[in-house]
Amino acid sequence: MPTHVVSFAGQSLAIKYPSSIAALIEFLYQDANADPAAIPNVTLNIDTDGDQLSLQQGTQTLYRGSDESELATTLIQQTIYHLIDKNKDGMALHAAAMSKNGKGIILPGASGRGKTTLSTWLATKGYNYLTDEYVFIGENTNIIQAFSRPPNVKVKGIDALDSYFDINAHEDQTIRSSQVAMIPPRLLNPNSKKEEAVVSLIVFPNYKEGAEYELEKLSKARAGLTLMECLVNARNLNGHGFSEATRLVRDTPAYLLTYSSVNQLSGQFQEILPR
């Protein structure tokens, strides 16, 4: 049975899968780091029995059913959880990340704040898509390590794509589950590439239905406070990552972006983006 190893921020996870779903594994992890020499912390097993698929960790069943897209959603969620859960070598942030010419933008925020909408829109504007979900920044560095997965657009927010990406025209190239639609990043930007990028801008997306556009420059203290709220492995870090979070905001301009539609993101917002 083939094994795919996914690595992120010094942690590794192995996925054993039947050849019949090799295309799905390729779809999900083609941009994720793979270190075949790494010793995985966890192994997830995918099995098939007729049209039934199952995802297991040891004796624990994480998914059983016949829907490949639901399996994909659970698999990605479990992958992220295991790669971040024990990480203590730097900040794991709930954040999207984009880049251009080695300059990185991180978009930290809780679910529903518009990280994926903003990152997919930026991809269509020529920015490299790095991730829409998790960023790792090692201790004493400003280098973005991104957990790269296809952008997961929530089904309830899929209409937000209409003005910049016709998802229906690419139905055969995307995966849709009951929760999300997964889009290969290069459908959004054919030239998108993984590159090493240094954090040069922090934008906290603040999507609100019906909201007026507002771009507010944050003081370093307010940026630090907001960044702490997006730190997912604080419990593993010295001093809960407080000094690392404040170190990052000392060096980096930060903004709070309130928006309800990407159509609002014209001149002023685009001027702060790295070129």
Place this chain on the structure above:
Amino acid sequence: MPAKDVPIPSTEFTLEELDNELLLYHPTKTTAVYMSETASLVWRLCDGKRTVGEIVDQLKEAYPEASDQLENDVEETLKTFAEHGAVKI
């Protein structure tokens, strides 16, 4: 808040000064407290010896143009600190 009260700053917070503002973090409670520039000035004057009245007087001396509102601002700021456990009064 009586002017003779003495705010005692907690020593349990980790403090980071960012430009003229402060961010305080309590590692046990895992809470962060943001302090604006004004609140940071008040915090710096809370040395466990100065009374509330002395803090107000010192700020009035430094910012005479704002003296009308300083008493109220200092009181509100100290209340916020106390709510977060950053000072005991």
